[in-house]
Amino acid sequence: MRIALGVEYDGTAYSGWQRQAHADSVQAVLESALSRVADAPVTVTCAGRTDAGVHATQQVVHLDPPAQRPERAWVRGVNSNLPGSVAVTWIRGVDERFHARFSATARRYRYVMLSHPVRPALNRDRVAWTWRTLAVEPMQEAARHLLGEHDFSAFRAVACQAKHPVRTVYHLSLTRVGDYLYLDIEANAFLHHMVRNIAGTLMAVGAGEREPDWVADVLAGRDRTRAGITAPGGGLYLVGVRYPESYGLPPMGRLPAFA
Missing domain, CATH: 3.30.70.580 (Pseudouridine synthase I, catalytic domain, N-terminal subdomain)
Structure with missing residues (x-):
């Protein structure tokens, strides 16, 4: 079996x-x-x-x-x-x-950002640290442009081996808890570095470097060089994989949280 x-x-x-x-x-x-x-x-x-x-x-x-x-x-x-x-x-x-x-019908990731003037020691490999202050409201506004089915070439790594860049994002939200920001995203599938590239792009909006509508322009342009940085791997967690209910598998693991 x-x-x-x-x-x-x-x-x-x-x-x-x-x-x-x-x-x-x-x-x-x-x-x-x-x-x-x-x-x-x-x-x-x-x-x-x-x-x-x-x-x-x-x-x-x-x-x-x-x-x-x-x-x-x-x-x-x-x-x-x-x-x-x-x-x-x-x-x-x-x-x-x-x-x-x-x-699998969907995968879910959580990306954890720490916005604080001083770099962390204990959580250095488990969060993405930035000394800049990140405003969550503009990031939430920008994230709405990424919901639905799109060509995500602008958020795709050069080495990505996927046959096509079209993916459907079902859920994308940002929440703040103290100095930590949590990006939760669920899609039918992901391209190589897609979540980390989205996180890096939204961080530029949160830091005030770009306006929220810039993300829509980046998405439409389908050019990776126009998007934000590839955020560090340490902040990324695979937290859930969804399957048809008939298999009876747990859809989610625990969500990483910091305080």
């Missing part, structure tokens, strides 16, 4: 999700732990690859285990073989039609 796993990780020490020959990756350490429990080589497929330094509270993977184990054995056994920065949070049996990537 195929199984699906929910995975949480701190991506600070990893080169990203995808297995690489000469660098540590989340996929490699997870597959190693699963292989120990299964007593055979295991390969997993994820809902969406994350970049170096990016975190997750709800990555979803599937695998066809070479051995049958009780659900408790998978969770506890795998976690006992994982480093402290990676953990399996749940497991579900699914039918063979389920695919962690292609069965």
Whole structure:
């Protein structure tokens, strides 16, 4: 039987999700732990690859285990073989039609910004820090231009391998809690660096460098060089993957929050 796993990780020490020959990756350490429990080589497929330094509270993977184990054995056994920065949070049996990537109907990310004159020490790899004061209201106004289906070429990394740049953003909001700003975004799928490029662009609006309507011009121009910076990977969290309800999988992980 195929199984699906929910995975949480701190991506600070990893080169990203995808297995690489000469660098540590989340996929490699997870597959190693699963292989120990299964007593055979295991390969997993994820809902969406994350970049170096990016975190997750709800990555979803599937695998066809070479051995049958009780659900408790998978969770506890795998976690006992994982480093402290990676953990399996749940497991579900699914039918063979389920695919962690292609069965997903939406993904949700949270991007965390810290607007404070002094750089953080403890949270330096978990938030995007700026010394500038960010005004959330202009950022919210600018974000409205990105809702719906658009060509997001202006927010696409040069190395993006997606076949086309059209994506549909279902939800995009910004909230402030003290010195922290949370950007929450959900879409059917994302381009390489899309969330980080949106965050960098909205930060320019929040800092007063650009007017909110500039974002509409950037979007229409489809030119990456006209948008804002690529915001740091450490502020980004994959927090949810949605699937048809028939699979019975949790749609969200916990939302990272700071105070």
